[in-house]
Amino acid sequence: MKNSRLDRHHGESLRTLHQVSDWLEDGIGQASERRDLPRLLRHARDRALLLLAFWRRIDVDELVSLQVEHIDITPLAGLTCYLVNGEKRRLVNWRRLSIPALAHLCPVSALVLWLSLSGLTGGPLFREIKRSGDLSEQAMRSVSVTALLRNLRILSGDSDD
Numbered sequence: 001m002k003n004s005r006l007d008r009h010h011g012e013s014l015r016t017l018h019q020v021s022d023w024l025e026d027g028i029g030q031a032s033e034r035r036d037l038p039r040l041l042r043h044a045r046d047r048a049l050l051l052l053a054f055w056r057r058i059d060v061d062e063l064v065s066l067q068v069e070h071i072d073i074t075p076l077a078g079l080t081c082y083l084v085n086g087e088k089r090r091l092v093n094w095r096r097l098s099i100p101a102l103a104h105l106c107p108v109s110a111l112v113l114w115l116s117l118s119g120l121t122g123g124p125l126f127r128e129i130k131r132s133g134d135l136s137e138q139a140m141r142s143v144s145v146t147a148l149l150r151n152l153r154i155l156s157g158d159s160d161d
Contacts, residue, residue, distance in 0.1 A: 023156035
């Protein structure tokens with residue numbers, strides 16, 4: 001009985017992840033066609049955030065502390081990154097993460113797209129995006145990321161809550 005409940009919860013989580021990821025991916029395509037840079041950047045950033053948070057269970061505080069120069073990406077294979085511990089402000093070495101061969105829901109591919117579109121080479125990985133499409137120099141705030149991840153489900157049309 002317990003496994004059945006866990007399987008159902010896991011299946012529901014994956015269904016939601018697919019729906020939100022598909023919605024963001026469609027938004028990336030539409031924004032690209034319209035040459036809408038602010039929307040393109042937002043959707044690419046949000047998809048990378050979502051997939052990284054889901055598959056690697058990275059805490060929001062850790063997500064906002066990620067620095068571009070502390071990430072080593074091997075496309076379609078994995079990534080290594082260094083996370084800053086919020087309390088002690090020290091680097092914690094993450095082992096190389098193997099990403100499953102999920103072409104549609106791969107956090108590595110999503111991160112590669114975000115870095116490619118944003119042109120970021122250093123500093124905070126996840127930043128606010130201004131209406132003009134310019135990136136802030138500062139990292140997103142934890143509360144902004146938490147609200148964003150909550151709202152993505154609603155925006156994608158998945159509002160079963």
